[in-house]
Amino acid sequence: MIIHTHGLKDSSKLSPHFKVKEFKVSSEYPNLIKEYKFNELQMYKLKTISNLILEPLREEMETPIHITSGFRTIELNKKIGGSTKSQHLLCEAVDFTLLDDNINYDEDGNSYHYTGLLWDAFEFITENLQNSYLKVILYKDINEMDEFVHISIPSLDVAHQKRTMIAWKKSNGKREFETYTS
Numbered sequence: 810m811i812i813h814t815h816g817l818k819d820s821s822k823l824s825p826h827f828k829v830k831e832f833k834v835s836s837e838y839p840n841l842i843k844e845y846k847f848n849e850l851q852m853y854k855l856k857t858i859s860n861l862i863l864e865p866l867r868e869e870m871e872t873p874i875h876i877t878s879g880f881r882t883i884e885l886n887k888k889i890g891g892s893t894k895s896q897h898l899l900c901e902a903v904d905f906t907l908l909d910d911n912i913n914y915d916e917d918g919n920s921y922h923y924t925g926l927l928w929d930a931f932e933f934i935t936e937n938l939q940n941s942y943l944k945v946i947l948y949k950d951i952n953e954m955d956e957f958v959h960i961s962i963p964s965l966d967v968a969h970q971k972r973t974m975i976a977w978k979k980s981n982g983k984r985e986f987e988t989y990t991s
């Protein structure tokens with residue numbers, strides 16, 4: 810099978826603020842994803858996420874959105890313990906945190922200044938983007954380093970249903986999922 814990618818490079822823009830390479834990230838296994846080439850359907854889905862979800866959110870929050878997990882290959886998903894039905898495998902989901910405009914790096918050059926605005930972002934999504942997302946989950950924790958939002962777009966896979974949830978981190982480290990109603 811020949812897959813055309815129309816020459817979209819890693820540095821190509823999917824939307825005004827988001828590039829292809831931002832969806833090819835892994836803090837633990839960057840080498841498993843950085844050489845991946847997206848096909849046209851995958852590109853279409855990434856553009857949909859970028860334009861219908863990430864751009865309006867960025868405009869509202871006025872702060873950069875830092876993608877911590879975008880697309881995952883089966884191998885990468887297995888390594889990090891993702892669900893076998895994860896929408897990350899289909900280019901239909903993204904995990905992100907929000908960073909302060911003045912990014913503060915630590916001595917390792919890779920620590921960020923979190924904004925504490927994830928809850929606001931989650932509320933904005935649930936109130937204003939409900940027709941654009943399929944699932945949104947706020948992963949909450951006392952330690953902001955462990956907080957992020959997972960959001961996905963509608964899938965052709967009927968196994969996925971619309972959900973709005975908060976995943977609380979308990980003292981034993983496990984997550985407890987609760988349906989969110991505004």
Ligand SMILES: [Zn+2]
Pocket residue numbers: 878897902903904959960
């Ligand atoms: Zn996710």
